[in-house]
Amino acid sequence: MTTDTQMLAGVPLFSRCTTAEIEAVTSRALVNEFETGQLIVSQGTPGTAFYLVLEGRVEVEKDGAHVGGLGPGEFFGEMALLDSAPRSATIRAAEPTRCMMLSSWDFRAALEQHPSVAVKLLEVLTQRLRAADARC
Ligand code: CMP
Secondary structure: OOHHHHHHHOOHHHOOOOHHHHHHHHOOOEEEEEOOOOEEEOOOOOOOEEEEEEEOOEEEEEOOEEEEEEOOOOEEOHHHHHHOOOOOOEEEEOOOEEEEEEEHHHHHHHHHHOHHHHHHHHHHHHHHHHHHHHHO
16 A cells, blocks of 8 residues: 555545545546645636645635635545536645646546545535635
C-alpha cells in the first residue's frame, strides 16, 4: 500500500471503501504539485478534473472574495464536473500543495462504481451549502 493510499484510507470521502476500492480509484489518478500562489482552478472556466488535497492548503475565492480554505483530505472541482457549468470559484495554492487529480470521466466512474463515495461527497456539499447560506 502506498503512502497516498494509506492517507486516503483516513479521508472521509473514502471512509467506507476497502483498500482495494481506494487503489482502484487512485490507479486512475494523477498526482500534481503546485507552488505557493499557483492558480489551480479559475472561476468561469470549464472543468476537466476533480482534485483531492494530499498535502498543503488551497484558498477558495469567489468573485474576488475569500470564502474558505481546504487542506489534506478535502476536495474541490467536483461542481463543474457534475453539472458541466463553469468553475464556481478560483482555487490557488496557499503553500506548496500536492493534489490527487481525477479526470472528469474517472471521477464519474468512481461515483457510479462506489456509491459510498457519492454519498460522502453529498454530505460535504450539503455542509458547504449550509455554510454558504450562513454567510448570506
Ligand atoms: P468547481 O465549481 O468545479 O470549481 C471550483 C470549486 O471550488 C468548486 O467546484 C468547489 O469544489 C469549490 N468551492 C466552491 N465554493 C466553495 C465553498 N463555498 N467552500 C469550499 N469550496 C468551494
